[in-house]
Amino acid sequence: METDATKTVKEIVLAMPASTEVFERLGIDYCCGGDKPLEEACRAAGRPVEDVLRSLEAAKTATHARAGNTDWSHESLANLMNHIVERHHTFCRQEVARLESLLTKVSEKHGMNHPELSRLKSLFSGMSKELLMHLVKEEQTLFPYIARMEEAVTQGMPFPRPPFGTVQNPVQMMVLEHDNAGAALHQMRQLSGDYRVPPDACNSYQALYEGLKSFESDMHQHIHLENNLLFPRAVAMEDAAAAAEERAGK
Secondary structure, three states: OOOOOEEEEHHHHHHOHHHHHHHHHHOOOOOOOOEHHHHHHHHHHHHOOOHHHHHHHHHHHHOOOOOOOOOHHHOOOOHHHHHHHHHHHHHHHHHHHHHHHHHHHHHHHHHOOOOHHHHHHHHHHHHHHHHHHHHHHHHHHHHHHHHHEEEEEEHHHOOOOOOOOOOOHHHHHHHHHHHHHHHHHHHHHHOOOOOOOOOOOOHHHHHHHHHHHHHHHHHHHHHHHHHHHHHHHHHHHHHHHHHHHHHHOO
């Protein structure tokens, strides 16, 4: 696919997974805001579109020489969900516990001189509570159902009836919760001045900001895999099965 500014960010990411690294580095939203044309997304991030296009072309060239990258758009939904759980859900749970402890420690030591830390702590706490429940809903309800759907399709078995009417219902809820997390992460970056460490920062302060940046980056990739790959494919699979059943019933 030719990369140009009229394509949406989502289209570019789906055609070239390595572009997520470029977008992450340049602060361009490729998960929750992936439906925007590249030109619009560049304006929102304050990046000249010509520079972004050059960076994307460089990433495309480098990708051809790089081995080991998995194109999740061609993997089974089961493999994709296993990857999401093992890589991103595990990371999320581990980092929530670590970063909450760091936020408490740094806020107690530096909160007097840096009142933004209190707001950061509150935002992260609210976001993490919703995220941890979000992971449970995916792992215990949505992902198992998608796995049963895919198994039915591949094995020629009767299509399972969802307990939630249609798979689109929990998908819409998960996307909404992704939007909430994305909004919180954006506010946290703004409050911290793009995670610029102040001159009086101790090692824990530095570790906190590095950890929050890594957490944000991982969440962007996590949300991209679900919003742009897993969920659309699951909805399309359900729609195709429903259409096949309707044809068979005529």
